Amino acid sequence: MRYSIIIPVFNKADLTKQCLDALPATIADAGEGEVIVVDNASSDHTQRVLAAYPWIRVITNERNLGFAAANNQAARIARGEFLVLLNNDTEPWPGWLASMLRHAAQPDVGAVGALLLYPNKTVQHGGVAVAGNPFGRQQFQPFHHNYLVPFEDPDVRRTQEFQIVTGACLLTPRALYERLGGLDEGYWNGYEDVDYCLKVGRAGMRVVYDGEAVLYHFESQSGIQRFRKTIWNTELLDRRWRGSVRFDAAEKMLARGYVRHPLRGSRLGGINAHVLHLRPINVVVHGEEPPEGRAAFERRLRCTRAPVGAIVWALGDDALATAREAMRIRGARFTAFVRGAAEPSEGWLDELVRQLSATPTTFAAAYAPEIASDVDNVVALAADGRCLLVHLMRVPAHMRLEAFDSLDASLADLGLRMLPLGFGTRIAQGVFAVPPVREDASFESRHGRPLAAVLRGEPEAVEAELRARPRRARGLVSIVTLSWNAPQYTKIALESIRTHTSEPYEVIVVDNGSGPETVSMLREIDDPHVRVIYNERNRGFGGGNNDGIAVARGEFVVVLNNDVVVTDGWLDSLLDPFDRIPSVGVTAPRTNKIVGDQQVVDASYADIEGMHAYAARRRRSYARRGYLTDRAIGFCLCIDRRVIEEIGGFDERFEMGNFEDDDFSVRVRAAGYEIYVCEDSFIHHFGSRSFVANDVDYASTMRENWSRFAEKWGYPDEFPTNGYDPRKAIYGGFDRARHFAPLPTRRVAGAVLEPGTVVPREYDVVFAAFVRDEADWGNVAEFTKRYFIAFDAEAPVTLAIAGSGDPNALTIARRVERTLQKLDQTPERCADVEIRDEEDLAAWRSSLPERVTIDIERIVDRSPSALRRLLRGVSA
Amino acid sequence: MRLFEHYANLRPRYHEAYARDRLRASNLVAARLEMVYTHRFEGYLDLAFERDGSWLIVPLVRIDGGCLMVQEASPLIWPAEYAYASDAVDEIEELVIPWLRSVVIARLVNDEFIRVFRDEPTCADVFRRARRSALLGSAPYADVFRTLGAAVYGARFARERNVVLRGSDAANGAAMLSSFARRIAWTCEDDDVARTWFSGLSTTSIEGDGYDLYVGPRDGAIDAHTCVFDDAAREGERRVVQPEPMPADVLVSFDPEDGLVMREFAVTESAVPLRGSRLFEPSRAGASAGRIAIVVRDDAERAPDADSDAAHELARSLQAEGFDARVDIASHIDAASVDVIHVFDLRHGVSVIELARDAEAAGTPIVVTSYADDRAGEVGRGISGALAIPRMALDRLVFDETMHAFEARRISNLDNDPWYGASADLLMQRAAAVVVASNAEALFLQERFGYRGVTVPVAATVPLTRPTDRIGSLVGNEEFVLIHAPLEPRANQLAATVAAERRGIRLVLVGPVADVEYQRYVNQAAGRYTIQLRDSDLTPEELAGLYARARVVADVGWSSRGLHRLARGAAHGAAVVASVTGYAHDLWAELAFLVDPANVGAIGEALHRAWEAQPQLANAIAARTAERCDPFAGLVAVVSAYGQASVPNPT
Known part of the structure; x- marks a missing residue:
């Protein structure tokens, strides 16, 4: 007899009937066989159902013996050459058994599994792959390969070898089953099939998954015991097989192109499955020319299952730039670095991919024979670039390779910088022929140790490295706040900042064209921390804030709405994550009123005292807690200066308000920085006061700005009433050419605010202008326009403007910039301007070089040609 | 500082001043990280501190592994009793977290990791010896908890009592019972190192007698009111088994069912005072005839609940009257061979649909006891939330915050599927008569199912098993709140457990495990005040004894299966705490304490108030229950329902 099909059952009589009904037609081509059903003491009408099939043999147990014992029981009376373990919640497709028997006929095959589909024809089981478990009791995690993939997928239908196939449908030679002791009855309805397959492998036999043998699997559960014993089963499996199971998930990835992998946490600390796609890997060759010549070397590099993309030669002076570019190739997920003196052997890249996918706390994998061994769990403190594969998605986009004498050192330096972010470098198994470590003086000089020393990565060394990281000094914080009428709110906000901020700070109020009441209030501010920029018209949220950011001097810039009340410790809490989490670029607080999840739900205070008490409680309870997010609302953002340098300010295409903060968040994330919402920083927000005070059609503004956002980032134009997924834009990456949002130039303002930075220059003519009030400005503005038309940057002239308060120098600077914009000129190409705040105009005037200074009031013909003539005359 | 309240019963208790002096980074000798089996990245940390030769052991600090990798918050979640030490904890975290992160970066973290922070020879030697003796806080959990079974069982007898322990497990047992007992004396083989390791605990050497609880070997046992022997049970003693501990929850x-049994204990039995019941077995007339098939849920045998109790009790009463009545699941019943089919509960599988169709074809009337109580339409949501919240809330703050949002019905992404499926609709269409607990239930059936047929009010069918008072070995001598229901989100035991633990109210949970994941969360929350019993371990008399001993009976579930179990306790004068979702108010009116099952605070308050008020309410509750749940009147009403359903020859 060729086969014995064994079906253990416990209740679910209807499913058993369905399975038995389907059998005869689907096994007709499989030769002679028998079907044995083991009823594990079902309490439903299973016995009645079984009685209707005279061609089956039935074993009736008085108690539920479990899956393993029932199969073993049937195997003892089976007569077939092959045993087929089959669940009763399956429905076979035609030809399934004949196909499995064909594979089983090969002498070295010890087990054959089948493709099991859900009723919707997605994969329930397509072989079992094994991944390492980075943090948990169980060292390895078996999981269904191709789970939920449509069955039409070629990889699903491909017959291939695995270590494990499921026992829901498993064919094995009876003699082997007996020799291996059958299924281990120590397991209770779980993992006995995994254990059996591993025993088959240990016996030197192959486990084959047959993609042509197809069954539906309804995957019903037979009661709670199945899960109750899960832990026991897991423990037993782990005890038995720890250290002897190969983590083959990556191998399957190489064949398939992707693998499911746990990658990162969610807000609540859980770990989400992540699908890791393997795209062609670009290889950077550096260090030296390969002795065998480039073409031969390239051929060797391509002898690997992992797909090799472009091979980039980074030799000579521009090696660093070439390497940097290779790491920024759009769409690339990995970049490999290989020294020209290395000798890549077949499969060199596959092992690196395997190591990289082993844990979510690895950003690179390398060959380093100095510390490599046959132990599959070695991590380097950092590895040099002799043969290194970098997982680009784990390297924040802003972390570039830095300049050292060699790329080896640049890459090791990157590794050291990645450690505080929580990522190490795994060492590949086996000895790959790489040259010895080439020491690098620049590295040793900067890090105080030779390059070879950073290879050793015992936990103690990693710990020492983490502890050695210096805490970041906080420095000055610039708070930029917009004002657009509603002066009472600005006043409250400023007062609360004054009262509740203990860190060194400055406030830059940017008035976006408010009415006289607000301007008057701002003029009365007598606080050395506060500077005011007066804009003639509303430059919108982005433009106004950019005006402030451009003149901010702080190491951090807080963009803060004016309709807020800050609370004790607000800024300390916003700054704290920058110390703790190196990848954080922006932080934001919680509040009582905002769109999205920054709004708290339990803020039920009735007055300002109650609000402060609530905030204090919250600060205590939630100390140093928060969550990473892809989007923070612009009512309060604390931005690291390096982020601004990397991505610029707000994009001014968004008018008035809405979506400029979304855009900013996307750019922050795309540049590889994290956004962290601080649970312990609470700010009261009155909410949309400017919109209310200025009677703005909020909805219409929002729709218009969405259109701009959608166009910029490639979303559909239709307004997303249920929100949108920012990851689409983030994953596109940050492209400086397209995404950098320039701030208003600092050159004009810089001359005023940072005089030390201006290079002294000799002028043939200095035009002097006083701005005592707005009327004066009207006169100066007209002159300024003609001045810019008349002269360019090469002209030996400057326009010196002094403001005595209103408008002040900052405001004048902004206006001058806009004049330039209107003339379509850039600050770099225009003639020089110096703008100062001066209380004593006479003193200022006398400080100018008398011989060449001309007061503009004295110039009658101010046409550009007249001004040029004037210069020529003076110069002559 | 993140806090949690889990495993409060397993941790040694120190005086605050003592702990404050030692809980400092500079005193930290060693940290031990051990992974556990869960579906999350989760482990626990044991910390050992020493100062001037005296030690502080802080075991079971929870590690939120996700936060070790993604640094959203501290990965350490501390036992709630150390809430006062937030500054010290900050320093300790600063010391420990880089080590934990380095382990995570440099290794697959699947095992035990130990980091010695102070390597002075004396400290290191004590740690090493403690570990060799498998003392709590120094050794793998499986080794430690293997030694703790007898003490953990004995904890139910230990509160504010004099406790004595002997034998090899005594040190860990004494440490663990230090949070319960008034006075603890102990001795063990490795006395020297154990007394150093647990030097901060106020325990003594064994002197004199007068002990309430003895834990240890039978040989050389010290006389005590209750003894837990590390031995096989003899006659008159209760046998308790301990499966091999898993490094898990x-x-x-x-x-x-939790694993392979590796040890067993014997617990001496004692009687406890019981309250009398006002419900009595009615005299039987007999001589009735008729074939009644009483249909219960398919899983009733595995997860018995109030409905199956009532079904069996009704069958017994009917049989006593001469009916041929049997209880079975739908697929076992032949509709043509019975005169009436009486279906208990509306939540059945597809087999009841087939039965209803067969019944129609055979002309057999169907009577339904509906237990329909989802008037607010939120049972599905409630059950979903009851499981989802502990799943995502790793610490107390998030748990409380999420519970508040849950209570305020602000969590929206929960399963809100209709609680009643197709079988309920069909049953209500086919029902010739429906037995309801109250008029409110009848109204709900009208609104929800459009049912306008015969309704017969029967408040509850209460089992009348004679109780035994020999239950001291199960629950000790103290009174308690009793919740008798399958352990599952529907019954909401987690909320009750958290509420009772926070209020310091003794809670006894009885029932089968219907949801293993939920059991995990209840286990974690069950601290010093909660006892869990499997009803399959109890005789009917012992179960009846628990009802007769309970001071409060509670059902704070999202959906109950009737009032039977509440009425069973109330008949003895126990105070009643019930969900607003059910019909307790219709039976007991102002005598019952009603709560929103989503409100842990309200549940705690209700348990407390019911506990306090019970002596005053006992007579009134018992009398009201006897009046409304009279077994004979209930039986007559059910039989009349059969009559109205046109059962041929019902009497």
């Missing part, structure tokens, strides 16, 4: 269990 079920650390110490007495349920053989």
Whole structure:
């Protein structure tokens, strides 16, 4: 007899009937066989159902013996050459058994599994792959390969070898089953099939998954015991097989192109499955020319299952730039670095991919024979670039390779910088022929140790490295706040900042064209921390804030709405994550009123005292807690200066308000920085006061700005009433050419605010202008326009403007910039301007070089040609 | 500082001043990280501190592994009793977290990791010896908890009592019972190192007698009111088994289904005072005839609940009257061979649909006891939330915050599927008569199912088993709140457990495990005041004894299966705490304490108030229950329902 099909059952009589009904037609081509059903003491009408099939043999147990014992029981009376373990919640497709028997006929095959589909024809089981478990009791995690993939997928239908196939449908030679002791009855309805397959492998036999043998699997559960014993089963499996199971998930990835992998946490600390796609890997060759010549070397590099993309030669002076570019190739997920003196052997890249996918706390994998061994769990403190594969998605986009004498050192330096972010470098198994470590003086000089020393990565060394990281000094914080009428709110906000901020700070109020009441209030501010920029018209949220950011001097810039009340410790809490989490670029607080999840739900205070008490409680309870997010609302953002340098300010295409903060968040994330919402920083927000005070059609503004956002980032134009997924834009990456949002130039303002930075220059003519009030400005503005038309940057002239308060120098600077914009000129190409705040105009005037200074009031013909003539005359 | 309240019963208790002096980074000698089996990245940390030769052991600090990798918050979640030490904890975290992160970066973290922070020879030697003796806080959990079974069981007898322990497990047992007992004396083989390791605990050497509880070997046992022997049970003693502890949430269990049984204990039995019941077995007229098939849920045998109790009790009463009545699941019943089909509960599988169709074809009337109580339409949501919240809330703050949002119905992404499926609709269409607990239930059936047929009010069918008072070995001598229901989100035991633990109210949970994941969360929350019993371990008389001993009976579930179990306790004068979702108010009116099942605070308050008020309410509750749940009147009403359903020859 060729086969014995064994079906253990416990209740679910209807499913058993369905399975038995389907059998005869689907096994007709499989030769002679028998079907044995083991009823594990079902309490439903299973016995009645079984009685209707005279061609089956039935074993009736008085108690539920479990899956393993029932199969073993049937195997003892089976007569077939092959045993087929089959669940009763399956429905076979035609030809399934004949196909499995064909594979089983090969002498070295010890087990054959089948493709099991859900009723919707997605994969329930397509072989079992094994991944390492980075943090948990169980060292390895078996999981269904191709789970939920449509069955039409070629990889699903491909017959291939695995270590494990499921026992829901498993064919094995009876003699082997007996020799291996059958299924281990120590397991209770779980993992006995995994254990059996591993025993088959240990016996030197192959486990084959047959993609042509197809069954539906309804995957019903037979009661709670199945899960109750899960832990026991897991423990037993782990005890038995720890250290002897190969983590083959990556191998399957190489064949398939992707693998499911746990990658990162969610807000609540859980770990989400992540699908890791393997795209062609670009290889950077550096260090030296390969002795065998480039073409031969390239051929060797391509002898690997992992797909090799472009091979980039980074030799000579521009090696660093070439390497940097290779790491920024759009769409690339990995970049490999290989020294020209290395000798890549077949499969060199596959092992690196395997190591990289082993844990979510690895950003690179390398060959380093100095510390490599046959132990599959070695991590380097950092590895040099002799043969290194970098997982680009784990390297924040802003972390570039830095300049050292060699790329080896640049890459090791990157590794050291990645450690505080929580990522190490795994060492590949086996000895790959790489040259010895080439020491690098620049590295040793900067890090105080030779390059070879950073290879050793015992936990103690990693710990020492983490502890050695210096805490970041906080420095000055610039708070930029917009004002657009509603002066009472600005006043409250400023007062609360004054009262509740203990860190060194400055406030830059940017008035976006408010009415006289607000301007008057701002003029009365007598606080050395506060500077005011007066804009003639509303430059919108982005433009106004950019005006402030451009003149901010702080190491951090807080963009803060004016309709807020800050609370004790607000800024300390916003700054704290920058110390703790190196990848954080922006932080934001919680509040009582905002769109999205920054709004708290339990803020039920009735007055300002109650609000402060609530905030204090919250600060205590939630100390140093928060969550990473892809989007923070612009009512309060604390931005690291390096982020601004990397991505610029707000994009001014968004008018008035809405979506400029979304855009900013996307750019922050795309540049590889994290956004962290601080649970312990609470700010009261009155909410949309400017919109209310200025009677703005909020909805219409929002729709218009969405259109701009959608166009910029490639979303559909239709307004997303249920929100949108920012990851689409983030994953596109940050492209400086397209995404950098320039701030208003600092050159004009810089001359005023940072005089030390201006290079002294000799002028043939200095035009002097006083701005005592707005009327004066009207006169100066007209002159300024003609001045810019008349002269360019090469002209030996400057326009010196002094403001005595209103408008002040900052405001004048902004206006001058806009004049330039209107003339379509850039600050770099225009003639020089110096703008100062001066209380004593006479003193200022006398400080100018008398011989060449001309007061503009004295110039009658101010046409550009007249001004040029004037210069020529003076110069002559 | 993140806090949690889990495993409060397993941790040694120190005086605050003593702990404050030692809980400092500079005093930290060693940290031990051990992974556990869960579906999350989760482990626990044991910390040992020493100062001037005296030690502080802080075991079971929870590690939120996700936060080790993604640094959203501290990865350490501390036992709630150390809430006062937030500054010290900050320093300790600063010391420990880089080590934990380095381990995570440099290794697959699947095992035990130990980091010695102070390597002075004396400290290191004590740590090493403690570990060799498998003392709590120094050794793998499986080793430690293997020694703790007897003490954990004995904890139910230990509160504010004099406790004595002997034998090899005594040190860990004494440390663990230090949070319960008034006075603890102990001795063990490795006395020297154990007394150093647990030097901060106020325990003494064994002197004199007068002990309430003895834990240890039978040989050389010290006389005490209750003894837990590390030995096989003899006649008159209760046998308790301990499965092999798993490094998981079920650390110490007495349920053989949790693993391979590796130890057993014997607990001396004692009687406890019981309250009398006002419900009595009616005299039987007999001589009735008729074939009644009483249909219960398919899983009723595995997860018995109030409905199956009532079904069996009704069958017994009917049989006593001469009916041929039997209880079975739908697929076992032949509709043509019975005169009436009486279906209990509306939540059945597809087999009841087939039965209803067969019944129609055979002309057999169907009577339904509906237990329909989802008037607010939120049972599905409630059950979903009851499981989802502990799943995502790793610490107390998030748990409380999420519970508040849940209570305010602000969590929206929960399963809100209709609680009643197709079988309920069909049953209500086919029902010739419906037995309801109250008029409110009848109204709900009208609104929800459009049912306008015969309704017969029967408040509850209460089992009348004679109780035994020999239950001291199960629950000790103290009174308690009793919740008798399958352990599952529907019954909401987690909320009750958290509420009772926070209020310091003794809670006894009885029932089968219907949801293993939920059991995990209840286990974690069950601290010093909660006892869990499997009803399959109890005789009917012992179960009846628990009802007769309970001071409060509670059902704070999202959906109950009737009032039977509440009425069973109330008949003895126990105060009643019930969900607003059910019909307790219709039976007991102002005598019952009603709560929103989503409100842990309200549940705690209600348990407390019911506990306090019970002596005053007992007579009134018992009298009201006897009046409304009279077994004979209930039987007559049910039989009349059969009559109205046109059962041929019902009497």
